[in-house]
Amino acid sequence: MKIDITDLLSIENLTRELQVSIDMESFQSKLGVFPVKEKAPFSLYLENQENEWIIISGETDVTLLIPCGRCLEEVSVTLHLVIDRKYPLDETSLLEDAEDTDRLEGAELDIDQIIYDEILINWPMKVLCREDCKGICRKCGTNLNNKTCLCDQKELDPRMAAIQDIFQQFKEV
Secondary structure, three states, X not given: OEEEOHXXXXXOOOEEEEEEOOOOOEEEEOOEEEEEEEEOOEEEEEEEEOXXXXXXXXXXXXXXXXXXXXXXXXXXXXXXXXXXXXXXOOHHHHHHOOOOOOOOOOOEXXXXXXXXXXXHHOOOOOOOOOOOOOXXXXXXXXXXXXXXXXXXXXXXXXXXXXXXXXXXXXXXX
């Protein structure tokens, strides 16, 4: 969703509260494409601060379907997004606060891009369907949470392969 903020850019100290919605149907990154399961309209607060800064703030929850890090089953993950942005309107403001490198381009504010950035910042390090998730079998791919497989689960250290061969030779004698 894009909103026009022309009046906010031209009137000093103007404050607006808008009800906005997210048009994003999926979140796409280098990790893959993740469907958005739930999203709700939320309040976005905009403020022209002394014709130097545009302050944008708001809060919302977005629920995404993310695969479990062990068994790959989809898990509903709700991210609480807190939007707190500060865009400079002129070059002098940009120099005063070197941390803010974002520039407001034009008179349109892209809500989906702001939400995309917030999701990226709040992305969980690891998603599990449950704490005791057993994962999938490395040999046959069976989800070990649902059933057990008959594969040999013994993991051998590949550095000891030469010694393993020697033991196998002595077993045959």
